[in-house]
Amino acid sequence: MIISPKEAIKLQKELADKIIEQNMFEKIDYIAGVDVSQPAFMQQGILYAAVCILSFPELELVEQVHHFQETDFPYIPGLLAFREAPVIINALEKVKTKPDIIIADGHGISHPRKLGIASHIGVLTGHITIGCAKSILVGKPEKELPPKKGSYVPLIYHNKIIGNVLRTKDKVNPVYVSIGNKITLDKATEIVLACTTKYRLPEPTRLAHQYANYARKNNLKS
DNA sequence: GCGACAG
DNA sequence: ATCTTGTCGC
Ligand SMILES: [Mg+2]
Numbered sequence: 001m002i003i004s005p006k007e008a009i010k011l012q013k014e015l016a017d018k019i020i021e022q023n024m025f026e027k028i029d030y031i032a033g034v035d036v037s038q039p040a041f042m043q044q045g046i047l048y049a050a051v052c053i054l055s056f057p058e059l060e061l062v063e064q065v066h067h068f069q070e071t072d073f074p075y076i077p078g079l080l081a082f083r084e085a086p087v088i089i090n091a092l093e094k095v096k097t098k099p100d101i102i103i104a105d106g107h108g109i110s111h112p113r114k115l116g117i118a119s120h121i122g123v124l125t126g127h128i129t130i131g132c133a134k135s136i137l138v139g140k141p142e143k144e145l146p147p148k149k150g151s152y153v154p155l156i157y158h159n160k161i162i163g164n165v166l167r168t169k170d171k172v173n174p175v176y177v178s179i180g181n182k183i184t185l186d187k188a189t190e191i192v193l194a195c196t197t198k199y200r201l202p203e204p205t206r207l208a209h210q211y212a213n214y215a216r217k218n219n220l221k222s
Numbered sequence: 223g224c225g226a227c228a229g
Numbered sequence: 230a231t232c233t234t235g236t237c238g239c
Pocket of ligand 1: 035036105229
């Protein structure tokens with residue numbers, strides 16, 4: 001029962017209606033970063049997912065887990081979640097320290113059908129999620145982005161604001177922040193910036209990427 | 223029909 | 230996404 005791209009698109013349209021664009025949290029003590037690592041140019045193969053839990057606002061690593069499994073779904077722009085979300089969700093179930101917010105490496109509602117991987121994970125798990133992508137899938141920046149860290153401009157698609165283009169480091173390419181689930185764009189942007197130190201990517205996602213890569217290269221089991 | 227196109 | 234050392238710019 002391998003879901004087809006056509007069925008995947010239909011499912012995205014249904015799940016998109018379940019997204020809540022309001023802050024559904026009160027306190028933020030722990031933030032998780034999730035990402036996936038895979039062998040070069042392997043459409044079919046094993047995917048390693050990593051979840052890094054950081055204390056907030058200290059940003060100290062308090063727990064990290066990984067999980068790996070085979071995949072059959074190829075990478076198709078717009079359908080990334082059907083390839084990466086399964087292993088990520090399984091990894092999340094191994095975590096002891098339940099995160100208040102999850103930041104995913106990819107888009108949230110800044111997606112052709114409003115259901116990028118961050119929203120996909122949010123709707124399926126009920127978690128509060130934020131999308132933080134490294135490049136644009138759809139939309140265009142409203143105007144030129146100033147070079148200073150902390151500056152941001154709206155990401156526009158069909159004349160609507162779907163996210164924010166955020167500069168997380170002086171004179172370095174920005175990241176694209178969007179609502180995943182149960183949070184507002186303003187709060188999501190504020191949190192991503194608060195999670196940023198000396199690198200382009202926010203610490204949760206940066207560390208998850210690093211650990212997923214480490215787990216895969218060292219054939220970590222479990 | 224053509225071009226764009228997260229990771 | 231990943232491969233992979235040195236090298237250029239701030
Ligand atoms: Mg990734």
